[in-house]
Amino acid sequence: MIVLGIETSCDETAAAVVRDGRETLSSIILSQVELHRPYGGVVPEIASRQHSEMLPGVIDRAMHDAGVGWAQIDAVAATYGPGLASSLMVGLSTAKGLAMRLEKPLIAINHLQAHIYSPFMSPEAPTPAVVGPFVALVISGGHTCLVQCAALGEYRLLGETIDDAAGEAFDKGANLLGLGYPGGPLMDKIGRTGNPKAIMFPRGRVRSPRDVGAGLQPELCFSYSGVKTALLYYLRDNPLAAGDPRLPDVVASYQEAIVDTVIDRCERAMETMSTLCVGGGVSLNSRLRLKLQDLAHRRGLRLLLAKPVFCADNAAMIAGLAGMGGGLTGQHAFGTDVVPALPVCANWV
Ligand code: KG4
Ligand code: ZN
Secondary structure, eight states, X not given: OEEEEEEOSSSEEEEEEEETTTEXXXXXXXXXXXXXXXXXXXXXHHHHHHHHHHHHHHHHHHHHHHTXXXXXXXXXXXXXXXXXXXXXXXXXXXXXXXXXXXXXXXXXXXXXXXXXXXXXXXXXXOOHHHHOSEEEEEESSSOEEXXXXXXXXXXXXXXXXXXXXXHHHHHHHHHHTTOOSXXXXXXXXXXXXXXXXXXXXXXXXXXXXXXXXXXXOGGGOBOOHHHXXXXXXXXXXXXXXXXXXXXXXHHHHHHHHHHHHHHHHHHHHTTXXXXXXXXXXXXXXXXXXXXXXXXXXXXXXXXXXXXXXXXXXXXXXHHXXXXXXXXXXXXHHHHOOOOTTOOSOOOOO
């Protein structure tokens, strides 16, 4: 089954062609980061206008690079949530139009479930069926959550952030430090040369069941507003000059506080599970990858990290999950509107 996937939930315009859920024939990702950089964040109006302008060309390139004709496409898939409403609309309505024109099925995909699936996109990774039940960590600019998966398609949210996502904590920290946007990759690079133990920033914890959604365990939830405030006060009391040699230590210590909380929550979530899958833009972070590998080694876990090309937003994971039978199909797909606040799953409590 060959699926054309479309992803426009935030500021990447992406299209990909994937065979049988795992073989990526092409994957085109057009980043809009330069357009949003002057504003220090994604501007929804700019994002949707850019998606409208660029998506047809991105789809053409994906088709061309895959070397397949329209007649060989078996289904068209697109993200229907969560994300920016006006951005999602461009991808979903384009997919609906294409599916109707080609007289092929439409598959509407949950972006977070696609991140969960992304570690399985590597040809060398085992299939979900071989892996069996697993825990997924989705860690990105918009989301940070732990999901228990009995199998692909059977999800249960275990914990999530109660304030900022981990990527947001990186980006806001970088902003306070006067670094560029998006801050995550810069923090990763600068932090590599610093001492992560130089400053003890707080490891945010969620203690009360009242602070989390129904059925969630506070000890599996995340909170990043405290570490950001701690950095703000640290910089007020210890201002850094331009080119200050202390910068790498501050960055490494701040990064360590974020990474440590992730490792702690993963360790707790893995008490009775043996496979941990990790996807989302922040899973590109080298310190996080190292400490996840250390955790897996220490606890004898199987760790499936998404390949770097499938970590940040991409359409291959959309086409991939669609090819594995995930998402809304038939009239459910054609009938759905975009759902900007779509949860990762409907939890049974
Ligand atoms: O998955 P993604 O592309 O978009 C969302 O769905 O949110 O993730 C983007 C986020 C941004 O916050 C970015 O700063 C962060 O991922 N990020 C990183 C790294 N690369 C990207 N954070 C830390 N270290 C990195 N190397
Ligand atoms: Zn994403």
